[in-house]
Amino acid sequence: MSLGDSSTELGKVRGLGSAREGGEHWIGERVSSIALLLLGVWLIASLLFLPALDHATVSEWLRTPLGAVPMALFVITSFYHGLDGLKVVVDDYVHEPGNNFALNTALLFLAVGGAAFALFALAKVALGGAA
Amino acid sequence: MAEQRARPLSPHLGIWRWGPGMTASIFHRISGGALTVAGLAVLTWWLMSLADGSDAYGDFSAIAGTWVGLVVLIGLTWAFFQHLLSGIRHLVTDAGENLELRGNKASAIATFVGALLLTAALWFYILGVAK
Numbered sequence: 001m002s003l004g005d006s007s008t009e010l011g012k013v014r015g016l017g018s019a020r021e022g023g024e025h026w027i028g029e030r031v032s033s034i035a036l037l038l039l040g041v042w043l044i045a046s047l048l049f050l051p052a053l054d055h056a057t058v059s060e061w062l063r064t065p066l067g068a069v070p071m072a073l074f075v076i077t078s079f080y081h082g083l084d085g086l087k088v089v090v091d092d093y094v095h096e097p098g099n100n101f102a103l104n105t106a107l108l109f110l111a112v113g114g115a116a117f118a119l120f121a122l123a124k125v126a127l128g129g130a131a
Numbered sequence: 132m133a134e135q136r137a138r139p140l141s142p143h144l145g146i147w148r149w150g151p152g153m154t155a156s157i158f159h160r161i162s163g164g165a166l167t168v169a170g171l172a173v174l175t176w177w178l179m180s181l182a183d184g185s186d187a188y189g190d191f192s193a194i195a196g197t198w199v200g201l202v203v204l205i206g207l208t209w210a211f212f213q214h215l216l217s218g219i220r221h222l223v224t225d226a227g228e229n230l231e232l233r234g235n236k237a238s239a240i241a242t243f244v245g246a247l248l249l250t251a252a253l254w255f256y257i258l259g260v261a262k
Binding site: 030033034037041044053054055056059075078079082083085086089114117118125128 | 160163164166167170171172174175178179181182183184185188189192208211215218219222225253256257
C-alpha cells in the first residue's frame with residue numbers, strides 16, 4: 001500500500017469506499033501525524049535546550065542546517081495536517097455544498113498563505129547570514 | 132419512484148451516557164482546532180518577528196511574557212500534549228488494537244492525565260529556569 005493507492009483490498013474489489021474517494025486524505029492525515037510526533041517533540045526539546053530564547057541565539061540556531069531544515073519540515077507538515085483536520089471538521093458540520101466549498105477553499109488559501117509567510121520568514125533568517 | 136421513507140437513524144449524542152472515550156474524542160477535535168488556528172498563528176508571528184529583526188522579536192517576547200501571553204502558550208502546550216497522546220491512541224485503534232472496553236477507557240483517561248502532567252512538568256521547568 002503506497003500513499004497514492006490507499007484503497008483497502010475490499011474497497012478495490014468493489015471499486016469504492018463509502019464516499020468513493022478520500023482514502024488518500026485519511027492516510028495522509030495519519031502519515032503527517034507521525035511526522036509531527038517526531039517534529040513536534042524535536043521543536044519543544046530544541047527550544048528547551050537552547051541556552052536562551054533571545055533574537056541572536058534563536059537566529060543563530062535557525063542558521064544551522066539542523067535548526068532550519070526540521071523547522072521548515074515542521075512548518076510545512078503542521079500546516080498540511082492542520083488543514084487536513086479542519087477539513088474533516090468542516091465536512092462533518094457544514095453540509096450545504098456551496099458553504100462547504102467556500103469554507104474549505106477559504107481554509108486552503110489561509111493555510112497555503114500562512115505556510116508561505118512562515119517559510120519566507122524562516123528562509124530570511126536561515127539564509128540571511130549573521131546580522 | 133417510491134416515496135422516500137424516513138430512514139432509521141442511529142442514536143446520536145444526547146442518548147449516550149458521557150464517558151472518557153467521548154471526552155477524549157471531542158478534546159482531540161478541540162485541541163487540534165486550537166493548535167491549527169492559534170498555534171500556527173503564533174508560530175508564523177514568531178518566525179516573522181524573528182526575520183523582522185531584534186526590535187520586532189522583542190515585541191513578540193514582551194507580549195509572550197505577559198499573563199495573557201503565558202496563558203496562551205501554556206494552553207497551546209497542553210493542547211499539543213493532549214492532541215499528541217490522543218493521536219497516538221487513535222493510531223493504535225486505527226490499527227485495530229485496544230478496542231476492548233476496559234483498555235480503551237483506561238487509555239482515554241491516560242491521555243488526560245498524561246497531558247496535564249507533561250504540561251505541568253514542562254512549565255514548572257521553564258518558569259523555574261527563567262527565575
